[in-house]
Amino acid sequence: MTASTLPAHIAIIMDGNGRWAVSRGYPRFYGHIRGAARVREIVRECRTLGVRALTLYAFSTENWKRPEEELSVLWTLLRKYIRREVAELKKNGIRLRVIGEWTRLPEEARRELSQAMETLADGEKMDLVFALSYGSRAELTDAVRKIASECENGMMKSSEITEATVEGRLWSSGLGEHSDVDFMIRTSGEQRLSNFLLWQCSYAEFDFPDTLWPDFNVSEFRKSLGRYGARKRRFGGL
Ligand code: FPP
Numbered sequence: 438m439t440a441s442t443l444p445a446h447i448a449i450i451m452d453g454n455g456r457w458a459v460s461r462g463y464p465r466f467y468g469h470i471r472g473a474a475r476v477r478e479i480v481r482e483c484r485t486l487g488v489r490a491l492t493l494y495a496f497s498t499e500n501w502k503r504p505e506e507e508l509s510v511l512w513t514l515l516r517k518y519i520r521r522e523v524a525e526l527k528k529n530g531i532r533l534r535v536i537g538e539w540t541r542l543p544e545e546a547r548r549e550l551s552q553a554m555e556t557l558a559d560g561e562k563m564d565l566v567f568a569l570s571y572g573s574r575a576e577l578t579d580a581v582r583k584i585a586s587e588c589e590n591g592m593m594k595s596s597e598i599t600e601a602t603v604e605g606r607l608w609s610s611g612l613g614e615h616s617d618v619d620f621m622i623r624t625s626g627e628q629r630l631s632n633f634l635l636w637q638c639s640y641a642e643f644d645f646p647d648t649l650w651p652d653f654n655v656s657e658f659r660k661s662l663g664r665y666g667a668r669k670r671r672f673g674g675l
Pocket of ligand 1: 451452453454455456457469470472473476494495496497500511514515518567650
């Protein structure tokens with residue numbers, strides 16, 4: 438894969454954990470456990486290939502409706518991931534970021550996430566972004582609120598608002614030149630965006646492999662990247 442056919446920013450909706458588990462007679466949460474192992478592999482692979490940003494939809498604002506038991510497994514897996522991986526992420530120059538209303542997460546998960554972000558703040562090779570309690574409409578609403586308040590305070594005139602003004606107030610703004618998503622993958626055959634990175638995906642290419650997330654190994658990921666490499670991106674031009 439050459440630099441020109443490799444997406445700089447990949448976003449993944451890791452879907453199908455529950456179906457994977459239930460179809461094998463396991464409780465749903467077991468699918469998340471197996472899914473977390475795939476997170477490790479795909480992060481490593483992205484770093485090896487030279488991807489600049491990887492955003493993973495780990496928890497949506499709608500996911501709060503799930504049973505307490507399932508939520509608690511998700512927070513445990515997140516904390517385990519951080520504890521197990523932070524040294525390797527550091528070694529590999531990976532910066533960790535979180536987008537979403539993650540202050541709603543349980544205190545211990547928040548604390549460990551904050552510590553990990555601090556430890557990894559100087560990573561320059563790749564951004565790993567966890568979308569946690571994330572919703573794109575909430576993100577856009579928050580940006581509108583910030584701009585309105587800047588106008589009210591006389592810091593800006595409404596006539597000065599540009600696309601860059603909005604972009605700079607999105608939760609993803611810290612990604613700088615890589616804030617636009619190049620390639621969006623949703624596993625499990627569902628073909629929806631589900632309130633994920635609506636603004637950032639304006640010119641993204643999409644891939645919807647049937648594979649459920651716990652089966653989405655490096656070889657499946659490379660097949661997705663191959664499909665991306667075969668696309669012609671015109672950004673509205675000819
Ligand atoms: C969607 O599958 C998946 C989630 C809501 C959670 C994704 C979480 C992980 C992969 C593990 C988290 C670990 C880390 C390290 C971030 P689903 O449960 O909606 O599946 P279904 O559509 O088959 O029910």
